[in-house]
Amino acid sequence: MDSAMEMSAPKPGRGGTSPLKKLFRMRETGLIAIILTLFIVMSLASPYFLTWVNMRAMAMAFAVEGIVVVGMTILLISGGIDLSVGSVTALAMVIGGWLYLHGVDPWVASAISIAACAGIGAFMGFFVTRVGLHHFIVSLAVMVIARGICLLATGGRPLGLYTLPPEFKFIGQGTIGPVPLVIVIFLVVVVAFDFALRRTTLFRKVFYTGSNEKAAAYSGVRTKRVIFSTTTLCSALCGVAGIIYMARFGSAQPTFGIGMELNVIAAAVIGGASLSGGSGTILGAILGTVLLSVVSSSLALLDVSVYWQDIIRGSILLSAVSIDHYLHKVRA
Amino acid sequence: MGGGGGRHRPQQFQSEIKGARHDRRRDPENCQCEQIFRRHPGVEEREFRVAQGEIHALAGENGAGKSTLMNVIDGILQPDSGEIIRDGEAVRISSPAVAQHLGIGLVHQEIALCPDVTVAENMFMAATNVSRSFLMDYNALRKKAKIVLEELADINPATLVRDLSISSQQLVEIAKALTLDCRVLILDEPTAALTETEAQVLFAIMRRLADRGISIIYISHRMAEIFDNCDRVSVFRDGQYIVTYNVADIEPGDVVNAMVGRVIDKLYPEKQSPAEVSEEIVLKVDRLSEARRFQDISFELKKGEILGFAGLIGSGRSEIVKGICRLEGDVAGEVWLNGQKLALAEYADSIAAGMVYLSEDRKGDGVFLDMSIAENVSALDLDQISGFGGLISSSKEHGLAERLGRTLNLKYGRLSDPVSSLSGGNQQKVALAKMLSVNPKLIFLDEPTRGVDVGAKSEIHRILRELARAGVGIVTISSELPELIGICDRILVVREGRISGEVAGEAMTEENIMHLASVLDHRKQTA
Numbered sequence: 035m036d037s038a039m040e041m042s043a044p045k046p047g048r049g050g051t052s053p054l055k056k057l058f059r060m061r062e063t064g065l066i067a068i069i070l071t072l073f074i075v076m077s078l079a080s081p082y083f084l085t086w087v088n089m090r091a092m093a094m095a096f097a098v099e100g101i102v103v104v105g106m107t108i109l110l111i112s113g114g115i116d117l118s119v120g121s122v123t124a125l126a127m128v129i130g131g132w133l134y135l136h137g138v139d140p141w142v143a144s145a146i147s148i149a150a151c152a153g154i155g156a157f158m159g160f161f162v163t164r165v166g167l168h169h170f171i172v173s174l175a176v177m178v179i180a181r182g183i184c185l186l187a188t189g190g191r192p193l194g195l196y197t198l199p200p201e202f203k204f205i206g207q208g209t210i211g212p213v214p215l216v217i218v219i220f221l222v223v224v225v226a227f228d229f230a231l232r233r234t235t236l237f238r239k240v241f242y243t244g245s246n247e248k249a250a251a252y253s254g255v256r257t258k259r260v261i262f263s264t265t266t267l268c269s270a271l272c273g274v275a276g277i278i279y280m281a282r283f284g285s286a287q288p289t290f291g292i293g294m295e296l297n298v299i300a301a302a303v304i305g306g307a308s309l310s311g312g313s314g315t316i317l318g319a320i321l322g323t324v325l326l327s328v329v330s331s332s333l334a335l336l337d338v339s340v341y342w343q344d345i346i347r348g349s350i351l352l353s354a355v356s357i358d359h360y361l362h363k364v365r366a
Numbered sequence: 367m368g369g370g371g372g373r374h375r376p377q378q379f380q381s382e383i384k385g386a387r388h389d390r391r392r393d394p395e396n397c398q399c400e401q402i403f404r405r406h407p408g409v410e411e412r413e414f415r416v417a418q419g420e421i422h423a424l425a426g427e428n429g430a431g432k433s434t435l436m437n438v439i440d441g442i443l444q445p446d447s448g449e450i451i452r453d454g455e456a457v458r459i460s461s462p463a464v465a466q467h468l469g470i471g472l473v474h475q476e477i478a479l480c481p482d483v484t485v486a487e488n489m490f491m492a493a494t495n496v497s498r499s500f501l502m503d504y505n506a507l508r509k510k511a512k513i514v515l516e517e518l519a520d521i522n523p524a525t526l527v528r529d530l531s532i533s534s535q536q537l538v539e540i541a542k543a544l545t546l547d548c549r550v551l552i553l554d555e556p557t558a559a560l561t562e563t564e565a566q567v568l569f570a571i572m573r574r575l576a577d578r579g580i581s582i583i584y585i586s587h588r589m590a591e592i593f594d595n596c597d598r599v600s601v602f603r604d605g606q607y608i609v610t611y612n613v614a615d616i617e618p619g620d621v622v623n624a625m626v627g628r629v630i631d632k633l634y635p636e637k638q639s640p641a642e643v644s645e646e647i648v649l650k651v652d653r654l655s656e657a658r659r660f661q662d663i664s665f666e667l668k669k670g671e672i673l674g675f676a677g678l679i680g681s682g683r684s685e686i687v688k689g690i691c692r693l694e695g696d697v698a699g700e701v702w703l704n705g706q707k708l709a710l711a712e713y714a715d716s717i718a719a720g721m722v723y724l725s726e727d728r729k730g731d732g733v734f735l736d737m738s739i740a741e742n743v744s745a746l747d748l749d750q751i752s753g754f755g756g757l758i759s760s761s762k763e764h765g766l767a768e769r770l771g772r773t774l775n776l777k778y779g780r781l782s783d784p785v786s787s788l789s790g791g792n793q794q795k796v797a798l799a800k801m802l803s804v805n806p807k808l809i810f811l812d813e814p815t816r817g818v819d820v821g822a823k824s825e826i827h828r829i830l831r832e833l834a835r836a837g838v839g840i841v842t843i844s845s846e847l848p849e850l851i852g853i854c855d856r857i858l859v860v861r862e863g864r865i866s867g868e869v870a871g872e873a874m875t876e877e878n879i880m881h882l883a884s885v886l887d888h889r890k891q892t893a
Contacts (some may be wrong), residue, residue: 233757233758234752234755234756234757234758235748235749235752235756235757235758236756238741238748238758239748241737241741242734242737242741242745245734245735245736245737246731246733246734246735248730248731249725249730249731249732249733249734249745250734250745251693251713251731252693252713252723252725252731252732253745253746253800254713254714254716254717254746255714255745256712256714312734312736312737313736
């Protein structure tokens with residue numbers, strides 16, 4: 035690679051390739067810097083911030099949602115979007131809980147529930163790739179339908195699942211040493227998908243498809259299959275998240291996850307995913323999730339009204355995306 | 367922005383204009399309308415002047431700065447230094463609206479129309495924009511549009527732009543500029559998507575406008591057009607203005623030499639010699655048909671030859687080639703590659719069999735503009751750059767891109783740079799490298815040199831000939847007949863979805879091909 039660089043004349047105005055500069059250019063670095071700054075400021079502002087209990091609570095808050103963020107990021111990279119993630123996560127809880135209350139073994143019920151969510155994703159994928167509708171519309175419809183099913187099946191009341199066996203509740207409540215199992219699952223999912231996205235040929239096709247669907251098709255990529263798969267994967271990960279929530283809360287809440295899609299999409303976009311497809315990383319998206327979570331937690335500790343929190347979260351999204359857009363323009 | 371995406375910036379001009387030679391052949395007294403672009407008054411001046419009522423061609427390779435300069439004149443980009451003088455007065459053109467006010471109209475290289483509204487509304491977009499009336503008068507709009515379109519083309523002003531062919535859209539784009547009552551009309555490669563007949567109509571209109579005293583700046587890569595239709599030609603190279611000639615005084619070769627800055631002795635590579643002719647058949651297509659677009663296509667490609675497909679836009683030449691490799695359409699008929707009958711269900715099968723297609727629309731579907739060079743080159747076959755478990759090896763990927771980049775003489779900064787940072791010619795080389803990455807047995811090239819400068823063009827021609835010599839089947843489509851005649855050993859002409867004839871050797875002339883391609887002549891059917 036180096037010899038190739040010497041072969042041709044360097045372009046003026048472009049930085050060198052030193053790893054430091056490269057690191058500096060990465061969006062992840064910026065996010066980490068912001069998060070660290072927040073940590074320092076907050077630990078000075080509140081004695082409770084930098085405590086094990088608070089850290090653990092914060093991690094628990096974003097860990098499960100983070101699994102959905104992973105699915106959303108991959109879907110965004112392929113050029114899609116999914117508004118139904120909140121409803122589908124709730125539906126996963128309701129299906130699992132309903133089956134359990136009707137005598138199905140909780141493990142089997144969970145498997146069926148996750149499969150059903152994957153089925154919903156496949157259903158959406160069908161409408162997008164075969165019927166030719168836009169992701170936005172299809173997932174908007176499914177978002178409402180799935181919520182409707184949740185309410186219909188439960189009569190609008192949470193299903194109490196206090197009788198779930200302890201080994202099942204362990205998924206959501208147990209710890210390995212001092213670390214909650216939820217966080218372990220989250221980390222495994224993140225590391226696995228981040229690696230897969232960076233290195234496997236399978237996921238490279240997701241980037242090609244999202245970057246330019248027609249060019250991908252003209253390169254022999256089966257783009258419809260790719261979009262179908264990413265749509266299904268996103269919903270399946272919602273299913274996984276729903277089951278973890280169910281185990282953690284010991285109940286199935288039909289109204290859970292309202293507004294979750296906005297948080298999830300915001301996190302992915304703050305982390306560098308583009309709504310027009312073709313770019314994004316899991317690491318970035320997770321850092322976006324962490325950032326939003328740290329901000330929420332900080333504001334709560336500082337006794338800021340919940341209503342302010344939404345305003346601030348929205349402003350963070352807007353500024354993160356604006357700064358990124360500006361930097362892109364400067365670099366180009 | 368036109369040209370090479372966002373790559374060209376006005377700063378380029380700053381350095382380019384510096385170190386310029388002074389060249390002013392035309393008596394300034396005659397210039398009632400002039401544009402001057404210079405660095406510092408009094409210092410070495412670099413000027414580009416356009417006189418009233420002339421058709422002034424702008425020639426130069428891709429990235430030479432033609433489109434950038436035009437964008438500066440149209441107010442889309444701002445100059446870092448220098449000034450634009452219009453009718454003897456220095457003007458500051460801060461936006462296209464100001465340019466419009468000054469009577470400057472620009473027809474972009476890329477079509478920029480609103481696809482979902484009618485032709486008439488598109489044409490009068492600018493007029494509507496400044497109109498004071500609250501309501502739209504669609505009837506008047508349609509009538510006015512009809513008048514403008516009448517002399518240009520047979521297009522119904524009430525149709526949606528979406529439903530028009532690319533060439534008709536290009537004509538609408540030109541009609542749009544004509545509605546602007548401009549004194550200086552800039553046309554950036556307007557004929558790239560036009561058929562020969564349409565182009566001739568356009569030239570006639572250009573001449574009429576020039577006679578009315580309108581100055582026309584005409585950007586083109588095609589020497590024949592410049593020499594047939596323009597009064598003067600200015601050459602740009604590497605962002606610098608080089609020289610202005612009176613067309614009557616010079617030969618096309620002079621312009622080409624000024625464009626590339628060196629003497630190009632041969633425009634096209636040597637053809638297949640009689641000794642090289644082989645009877646070995648690479649590709650055999652037998653009675654290929656697709657319900658609506660083409661019927662009964664049969665032909666053979668022999669080893670070592672370059673086969674061309676000629677035909678008007680819409681004749682079905684691209685569709686045939688896409689049909690052969692199953693990119694689109696529901697195709698019936700047989701395809702044999704190196705003596706083996708292929709069972710193809712989709713394009714991926716065609717790639718696996720060694721048959722690839724280079725798209726005519728580089729930016730639309732040829733390359734991934736925002737992805738890196740290396741990622742582009744490897745797109746067709748990820749298996750060869752991945753190892754155990756389908757994991758991509760970055761070093762293998764870069765190795766592949768570097769090797770092919772060297773073969774094709776690709777000019778780039780880093781392999782991790784996005785393809786959008788390259789010039790048109792180099793982008794096309796990336797698209798070509800993509801094809802070569804799978805060691806194809808046969809390449810279909812659709813307009814392989816569209817929007818590519820002269821230097822890169824002859825390089826691509828040379829590469830095609832080398833590939834053919836190495837035994838790779840080459841089938842190429844081009845709207846530019848001189849190019850097709852220059853590089854092909856044999857040309858098939860397509861008309862209305864059928865092969866209407868074949869020319870080879872001495873019979874490969876523009877007249878013969880146009881004869882076979884045009885609908886007028888049904889008698890002359892050759893085998």
